[in-house]
Amino acid sequence: MQSEQAVIYVAGNPDLYPLEYYDGESGSYQGAIPAFLEGFARSYGYDVRYLEPGAEDRRADYAANQQVDLISGCLADERYDHTVGEPLLLFSGESEGEESAYLLYFISVAPQGLQDDLRAYAARTTQAQWTGEVLQAAQEAPPGRLSPGAIWGMAIAAAVLLAALAVAIAGWVRERRRQKLIVLTDQETGLGTDEALAMTFSRLARDQSRRFYDLICIHLDLDHVGYLWGQEQAAALVLYGAGLVRERCGPGDLPVRSAAGDLLILKRFVDKQQAQAWVQGLVEAIRAFPGVGETLTAREVSAGVCPLELEYRSLEQTLFHARQCALAAGREERDCRLCGTQQCRGCQERWKLLADFAQGLDQGEFQLNLQFFVDAHTFRIVGGEALSRWKHPRLGLLSPDRYIPQLEEDGRIRELDFYCLEKTCAFLEDLDRQGVRGFFLSCNFSRRTFSTPDFSQRCLEIVRRHTFTRKLLILEVTESQQIDQRQAEQMLQNILEIRDNGIRVIFDDFGMGFSSFHDLQDYPMDGLKLDKVLVDNMWTQRGRIILRALVETGHKMGMTILAEGVEEERQIQALQELRCDVLQGFRFSVPLPEEEARRRILEESCFRPEQAGGRE
Numbered sequence: 001m002q003s004e005q006a007v008i009y010v011a012g013n014p015d016l017y018p019l020e021y022y023d024g025e026s027g028s029y030q031g032a033i034p035a036f037l038e039g040f041a042r043s044y045g046y047d048v049r050y051l052e053p054g055a056e057d058r059r060a061d062y063a064a065n066q067q068v069d070l071i072s073g074c075l076a077d078e079r080y081d082h083t084v085g086e087p088l089l090l091f092s093g094e095s096e097g098e099e100s101a102y103l104l105y106f107i108s109v110a111p112q113g114l115q116d117d118l119r120a121y122a123a124r125t126t127q128a129q130w131t132g133e134v135l136q137a138a139q140e141a142p143p144g145r146l147s148p149g150a151i152w153g154m155a156i157a158a159a160v161l162l163a164a165l166a167v168a169i170a171g172w173v174r175e176r177r178r179q180k181l182i183v184l185t186d187q188e189t190g191l192g193t194d195e196a197l198a199m200t201f202s203r204l205a206r207d208q209s210r211r212f213y214d215l216i217c218i219h220l221d222l223d224h225v226g227y228l229w230g231q232e233q234a235a236a237l238v239l240y241g242a243g244l245v246r247e248r249c250g251p252g253d254l255p256v257r258s259a260a261g262d263l264l265i266l267k268r269f270v271d272k273q274q275a276q277a278w279v280q281g282l283v284e285a286i287r288a289f290p291g292v293g294e295t296l297t298a299r300e301v302s303a304g305v306c307p308l309e310l311e312y313r314s315l316e317q318t319l320f321h322a323r324q325c326a327l328a329a330g331r332e333e334r335d336c337r338l339c340g341t342q343q344c345r346g347c348q349e350r351w352k353l354l355a356d357f358a359q360g361l362d363q364g365e366f367q368l369n370l371q372f373f374v375d376a377h378t379f380r381i382v383g384g385e386a387l388s389r390w391k392h393p394r395l396g397l398l399s400p401d402r403y404i405p406q407l408e409e410d411g412r413i414r415e416l417d418f419y420c421l422e423k424t425c426a427f428l429e430d431l432d433r434q435g436v437r438g439f440f441l442s443c444n445f446s447r448r449t450f451s452t453p454d455f456s457q458r459c460l461e462i463v464r465r466h467t468f469t470r471k472l473l474i475l476e477v478t479e480s481q482q483i484d485q486r487q488a489e490q491m492l493q494n495i496l497e498i499r500d501n502g503i504r505v506i507f508d509d510f511g512m513g514f515s516s517f518h519d520l521q522d523y524p525m526d527g528l529k530l531d532k533v534l535v536d537n538m539w540t541q542r543g544r545i546i547l548r549a550l551v552e553t554g555h556k557m558g559m560t561i562l563a564e565g566v567e568e569e570r571q572i573q574a575l576q577e578l579r580c581d582v583l584q585g586f587r588f589s590v591p592l593p594e595e596e597a598r599r600r601i602l603e604e605s606c607f608r609p610e611q612a613g614g615r616e
């Protein structure tokens, strides 16, 4: 027995319910095996820790790197590196005439004392005790992990005959494995799945031959194809591309259809020239997609190649680089970009930036700047817009164009959006406490964030934590990303819910990007912010006609019209003539740090209750 508590590190099987599984709700491993190890630890004075609990199966990596003492929840046909001694048999059962055994492996770093103690403890534990623990684990598990019928079946089995329970579990585990095998192939395209890629990659990662392989990402901009030619053509393009990829891949290659919508290929090449020529040929072939009657462009189909030889990178990192290169190739109107070459700039920097993002939010590295809005006729400050800035510990103060596009692409923009909303509400509450009346503040939300199902709920949760007049808060819907029909419907519902709560919603950057006259028909908004490019173009006759039409239409629909990016005196006059209501731009104020903006607002007497009158 140990005199001091020695720590045992375990790599667990996240998906071997009810023997051992990762429970997302508690963020820990649960089931009969963890309970067994707990019992052992208590009796023998050890401290058991599952390494990095998570839903991903990391056992092969942890064994290869000798990071743990025990590899648990193993099936008899699984093999791991660096194991020592005989595996410990934890549980066995029989189903459909097949024997199933569940094992625990010792890794060579496990102290000999631990091996002896654990074998001694296991020898004292009877199959009956075990079965009791398994049954308890099955009953304690969150609903949905096993069908009620199966639990009932197991309970009956236990009551009648313990051996029958073993049969039920063995059969169930095998069924899960069968389901897993199917998931390795995408039914629609016949290509591999992300899971298949993860398995092959982890095997390859330890192999000397990894340096001969490249991961290719063929990026298909399905949103754009869907927007131009309809969703059916977008779906047909995936099948067409997948067919070409399958045809051109050899037996040693792994073609994959990723859940993110791209086609991926793990392929061995002789050299970079061969890789480039192969990828180029493939991209050209996909662009000749017959479904749309014209050759597709780099905007719709582009490729990025990330060689596996580039230092050690995880699959996630390699994929990120390949995808970034594909997107960059699309933007630069090229077929393909090769990661790590002269052409490839900024990939690694973007990766690091995204990796720093969570910590940046936690540490309060994001701050608000406020840019004022003025009344188009009196030029008095009426409100402001909250714009984020990242005070990055290594890179200094970053403006939004350095991180917003990456966060949008990565899907993490919503975290920043809600964070800024929290700060915006806190600012409004502070003004309210200081007796300021009538100053409104807007904050930005990407269309993607605005169109998620839990958007209004999260928004309102944040708003309710703060005291201020609701209509002083304005949500700007930005224009950077396209959304599909389902998301558009969700966005409409969200707009209605938000406005029902007295909060105002306006379109930002209207007239550019993906916004159109359709949007005026589809969404009931409180206002329109005309994009800077429209304001800049108002000197042309056509530009002026468009602007006039937008202002008139907006007004007829009861909306407030704001103009952004106002820099010159003559623009002001023209915008007044067009009857714009509110102006914003460097001509009036640049974005100011929060503190400075607060000082300016408190100096403005018009926001005092006696002056503000009916402004709200």
Ligand code: C2E
Pocket (backbone or CB within 6 Å): 371, 386, 387, 388, 399, 400, 401, 404, 413, 416, 417, 420, 444, 445, 446, 476, 478, 508, 509, 564, 565, 566, 567, 584, 585, 586, 587, 591
């Ligand atoms: P936006 O919402 O259209 O904000 C206006 C941008 O134009 C700001 O850039 C502002 O500094 C700049 N601007 C204002 N007046 C003038 C002018 O007279 N001339 C010129 N040339 N520029 C002017 P900023 O602060 O760099 O923000 C860029 C964009 O980043 C914003 O555009 C907004 O869409 C986005 N953004 C900022 N913070 C957030 C955020 O928290 N969430 C989301 N989703 N987007 C954000």
Ligand code: MG
Pocket (backbone or CB within 6 Å): 385, 444, 476, 478, 508
């Ligand atoms: Mg904005």
Ligand code: MG
Pocket (backbone or CB within 6 Å): 508, 509, 529, 531, 564
């Ligand atoms: Mg704007």
